[in-house]
Amino acid sequence: MTETSIPHAKQSLDEEETAPLAVDDADDTEADDDAEPTAGGREKKAAGESDLFRQSEIAADYVEGLLDILDYDGDIDELVAGGRPMVEVVGERLQNLVGQRGATLEALQELTRLAIFRQTGTPSRLLLDVGGYRATRRKELAAVAKNAVEKVKEHGEAVRLEPMSAFERKCVHDVVNAMPGVESESEGVEPNRRIIVRPAD
Known part of the structure; x- marks a missing residue:
């Protein structure tokens, strides 16, 4: 069996929040990380967004593979919203993919971001949602x-x-x-x- 070395692409959790008064929190460049755009903010493909759409496609393929392995049914929507790639999984009996207070969902999001990093070499700000949990x-x-x-x-x-x-x-x-x-x-x-x-x- 051949072992593959996986680059460390996990971003600091503090890069995903906005805390204006905390000096050890993110700078303004990451203020929108994990923000969930409204439906009206969803954008169609335009010049300059091809890389983000590519990330959402890679993420969708990765999540689809996970669903197949776990034998879960779900519809996968890939898009770019608010200047970041997004993947939404909709279906019945998906609570196990969310976990207690979203812990499993956060882990799946990091794995999916890592899958994007392995293919593109670029850290991703992908937002993954399952069953509308984040909203x-x-x-x-x-x-x-x-x-x-x-x-x-x-x-x-x-x-x-x-x-x-x-x-x-x-x-x-x-x-x-x-x-x-x-x-x-x-x-x-x-x-x-x-x-x-x-x-x-």
Whole structure:
């Protein structure tokens, strides 16, 4: 058996979130990583997007192979949205591909990004979704963020949220930073990295 050396293409989780106040978080160039564009933001193929569409095609082929191995049925949609490649898997009984709080989905996304890297030699910002999990989770996190903001405004004290993934933190930061009088930052290290919401200076 021949062993193949796989280059390390995994991006830092902190490159996938926006935390304006945390000095160890991403710079502005990665602020949109893991942002989920709306349907209206989906773009047709245009000049300059061929590489992104190629990445989405590679990702779709990789995910289709995984579904075949696992004997799962699902429709795969490949597209480019918000300036990044996306693959969406839709079907019944796909919860095992999402896992607890999206842990399995995040792992599958990293594997798919690695598959793209192996073929193109370029790190990818692919966003993988299964069964609409990310849109549903985004709504849940918006409620968590708003609740935290209400507590901060009511009591005037910082609120520490539970540890979250980079995708989840990005969702919370987006909501908090859109509200006046409050600010957010991340603290800690993975897998216990969390957000603090506090009154704005």
